[in-house]
Amino acid sequence: xxxxxxxxxxxxxxxxxxxxxxxxxxxxxxxxxxxxxxxxxxxxxxxxxxxxxxxxxxxxxxxxxxxxxxxxxxxxxxxxxxxxxxxxxxxxxxxxxxxxxxxxxxxxxxxxxxxxxxxxxxxxxxxxxxxxxxxxxxxxxxxxxxxxxxxxxxxxxxxxxxxxxxxxxxxxxxxxxxxxxxxxxxxxxxxxxxxxxxxxxxxxxxxxxxxxxxxxxxxxxxxxxxxxxxxxxxxxxxxxxxxxxxxxxxxxxxxxxxxxxxxxxxxxxxxxxxxxxxxxxxxxxxxxxxxxxxxxxxxxxxxxxxxxxxxxxxxxxxx
Amino acid sequence: xxxxxxxxxxxxxxxxxxxxxxxxxxxxxxxxxxxxxxxxxxxxxxxxxxxxxxxxxxxxxxxxxxxxxxxxxxxxxxxxxxxxxxxxxxxxxxxxxxxxxxxxxxxxxxxxxxxxxxxxxxxxxxxxxxxxxxxxxxxxxxxxxxxxxxxxxxxxxxxxxxxxxxxxxxxxxxxxxxxxxxxxxxxxxxxxxxxxxxxxxxxxxxxxxxxxxxxxxxxxxxxxxxxxxxxxxxxxxxxxxxxxxxxxxxxxxxxxxxxxxxxxx
Ligand SMILES: Cc1cc2nc3c(=O)[nH]c(=O)nc-3n(C[C@H](O)[C@H](O)[C@H](O)COP(=O)(O)OP(=O)(O)OC[C@H]3O[C@@H](n4cnc5c(N)ncnc54)[C@H](O)[C@@H]3O)c2cc1C
Numbered sequence: 001x002x003x004x005x006x007x008x009x010x011x012x013x014x015x016x017x018x019x020x021x022x023x024x025x026x027x028x029x030x031x032x033x034x035x036x037x038x039x040x041x042x043x044x045x046x047x048x049x050x051x052x053x054x055x056x057x058x059x060x061x062x063x064x065x066x067x068x069x070x071x072x073x074x075x076x077x078x079x080x081x082x083x084x085x086x087x088x089x090x091x092x093x094x095x096x097x098x099x100x101x102x103x104x105x106x107x108x109x110x111x112x113x114x115x116x117x118x119x120x121x122x123x124x125x126x127x128x129x130x131x132x133x134x135x136x137x138x139x140x141x142x143x144x145x146x147x148x149x150x151x152x153x154x155x156x157x158x159x160x161x162x163x164x165x166x167x168x169x170x171x172x173x174x175x176x177x178x179x180x181x182x183x184x185x186x187x188x189x190x191x192x193x194x195x196x197x198x199x200x201x202x203x204x205x206x207x208x209x210x211x212x213x214x215x216x217x218x219x220x221x222x223x224x225x226x227x228x229x230x231x232x233x234x235x236x237x238x239x240x241x242x243x244x245x246x247x248x249x250x251x252x253x254x255x256x257x258x259x260x261x262x263x264x265x266x267x268x269x270x271x272x273x274x275x276x277x278x279x280x281x282x283x284x285x286x287x288x289x290x291x292x293x294x295x296x297x298x299x300x301x302x303x304x305x306x307x308x309x310x311x312x313x314x315x316x317x318x319x
Numbered sequence: 320x321x322x323x324x325x326x327x328x329x330x331x332x333x334x335x336x337x338x339x340x341x342x343x344x345x346x347x348x349x350x351x352x353x354x355x356x357x358x359x360x361x362x363x364x365x366x367x368x369x370x371x372x373x374x375x376x377x378x379x380x381x382x383x384x385x386x387x388x389x390x391x392x393x394x395x396x397x398x399x400x401x402x403x404x405x406x407x408x409x410x411x412x413x414x415x416x417x418x419x420x421x422x423x424x425x426x427x428x429x430x431x432x433x434x435x436x437x438x439x440x441x442x443x444x445x446x447x448x449x450x451x452x453x454x455x456x457x458x459x460x461x462x463x464x465x466x467x468x469x470x471x472x473x474x475x476x477x478x479x480x481x482x483x484x485x486x487x488x489x490x491x492x493x494x495x496x497x498x499x500x501x502x503x504x505x506x507x508x509x510x511x512x513x514x515x516x517x518x519x520x521x522x523x524x525x526x527x528x529x530x531x532x533x534x535x536x537x538x539x540x541x542x543x544x545x546x547x548x549x550x551x552x553x554x555x556x557x558x559x560x561x562x563x564x565x566x567x568x569x570x571x572x573x574x575x576x577x578x579x580x581x582x583x584x
Contacts, residue, residue: 011484016485069490072462072463072464073461095448096485097464097465097482097483097484097485100440100441100448100452100464100465100501101452101462101463101464101465101482102452103449103452104417104418104421104448104449104450104452104453104456105452105453105455105456105462107418107453107546108418108421108422108453108456108457108546109456111546112546113546113547114416114418114449114546114547115546115547116446116447116448116449117446117447117448129550130547133446134444134445134552135330135331135332135345135444135445136331136332136443136444136446138332138336138554139332139338139345139552139553139554139555140552140553140554140555141445141549141551141552142549142550142551142552142553143547143548143549143550144547144548144550145546145547145548146548148546182461182494182495183461183463183492183493183494183495184492184493184494185490185491185492186479186490186491186492186493187490187491188488188489188490188491189481189488189489189490189491190487190488190489191487191488191489204578204581228578229582236504236505237504239505240504240505241508242508246487249487252485252486253483253484253485253486253487254487255486255487256486261581262577262578262581264574272446283577283581285574285577286560290334291334292332292334292336296557296558296560296562297555297556297557297558297560298558298560299558299559299560300559300560300561301560301561301562301563301573301574301577302560302561302562302563303562303563303570303574304562305567305570309567310567310570310571310574313567313568313570313571314571314574314575317568317571317572317575318575
């Protein structure tokens with residue numbers, strides 16, 4: 001009989017959906033008598049009580065802190081305190097920009113078992129086993145945690161379907177204690193797209209990645225996009241280099257192309273962060289010289305080949 | 320004034336790689352090594368701060384934990400302008416996890432006493448996104464992850480950073496310094512090494528440190544100290560991609576058909 005601790009995530013007053021996914025994920029390692037304890041931390045954390053009262057959450061701890069949003073020192077201190085209190089066998093934290101900032105300090109200081117960006121959890125006998133990707137997602141890696149009584153894992157978004165049915169956890173309220181913050185949140189800045197197209201609304205995208213090699217090649221693919229009536233988008237390195245505007249970047253730190261039905265991925269390897277913006281698209285066609293590129297694990301159609309050859313052939317057949 | 324930049328030599332897989340017989344890693348023959356992409360940006364950020372304050376003496380020190388082959392990546396950093404390079408290694412370090420590497424880097428930081436510490440957000444091979452922040456744990460320093468913008472006057476006791484959140488939203492944060500910051504892609508435009516830089520780098524020494532130099536023992540590193548252990552590595556199922564075979568003309572024709580199907584629907 002043990003506890004599984006789930007840390008909810010919210011930002012600017014909105015609960016992030018991954019919180020409910022982790023409650024579902026916790027069920028997959030719940031054993032007879034175990035309890036799933038969900039904690040939500042923030043100055044206005046109590047506003048999330050009803051949203052977090054879902055099936056699978058046995059207890060809900062509302063931790064009132066001095067910071068409305070995430071703060072690495074406060075979160076680390078609160079979660080360390082909860083671990084002492086609840087002695088969980090596992091702590092599930094969303095793998096996100098927030099957890100990048102404190103999960104490692106939390107685990108390192110207490111010597112807990114630790115794995116990040118986990119997309120599967122299971123028991124093999126008495127051993128908790130976590131699966132994550134390796135070598136740019138080309139392999140899967142199963143890890144375990146010999147001798148660890150508490151294991152901290154950060155869990156990838158979309159690894160589990162969210163727990164959505166109403167539940168009735170026992171709710172308790174505590175105050176965050178003893179953690180002084182050494183950083184101060186000032187402001188949020190949203191980079192507007194200016195007059196550029198809103199790529200979240202378009203239904204057909206030609207998207208280029210680092211495979212295009214040089215800036216001068218962007219024009220070729222813009223021509224192709226124009227010719228077939230698609231919107232030209234890109235992976236992050238292309239936007240970082242300034243070859244296309246940031247508003248065209250698909251992915252975790254770019255846009256989720258929610259309306260897209262056909263996505264032609266040219267020279268994109270398929271990193272987790274890129275896929276976060278497009279893996280839902282029903283028809284993905286990927287062209288990549290590397291047969292092992294992870295984009296082929298989510299594409300509907302794949303071509304192992306050179307994007308320049310494909311481009312040239314498409315243009316000549318379309319002419 | 321000193322800025323310390325922690326860097327990693329990452330491994331990418333050759334196209335036809337094989338998993339080792341013990342199924343714990345890829346056979347070393349199929350690994351291609353290079354400096355981690357994120358580290359190009361954190362080194363550049365240190366160089367930017369140095370060059371923007373010509374009146375302040377600023378030393379940029381790159382540090383890596385790894386075997387001999389890592390010298391090549393450190394040499395690349397020296398060629399881009401880093402003043403010193405330190406490589407920490409002992410055979411006992413083999414099998415260490417990100418947290419143990421973070422502990423070793425922290426020990427170097429304690430010895431070097433820099434005013435600012437950078438690491439990459441993550442490494443492109445195993446993407447733990449943990450090493451830099453674990454290092455902060457052993458230093459007790461303020462820390463922030465995924466920094467996409469930095470305003471910092473050399474030696475100041477605070478900096479203004481922008482953390483890049485999901486959806487491309489930035490969060491402006493004021494942080495006490497010295498701090499450990501993990502630097503995000505796109506924060507600057509990394510330079511290429513100049514020919515002159517490459518020549519100069521060849522003459523600069525790379526300091527080789529052992530565990531003794533950082534006051535650590537073999538029992539604190541390696542697989543036995545790790546927070547997790549690899550049980551098995553395997554190639555995942557290829558999923559549902561239907562490969563379009565044939566000549567390039569046939570492949571292109573099929574793409575056009577798919578586009579027409581979509582437009583007809
Ligand atoms: C916090 C965070 C947020 C991030 N957010 C995003 C995001 O929003 N969007 C995003 O895209 N990334 C994001 N990234 C970066 C991400 O991790 C990858 O670095 C990036 O997606 C890689 O882009 P790529 O696939 O174009 O490049 P690479 O991974 O370098 O892949 C290039 C591909 O092109 C292929 N190729 C090369 N030449 C050819 C050719 N001639 N013909 C065919 N194929 C060729 C190669 O085989 C390779 O597969 C983020 C990372 C972090 C840590």
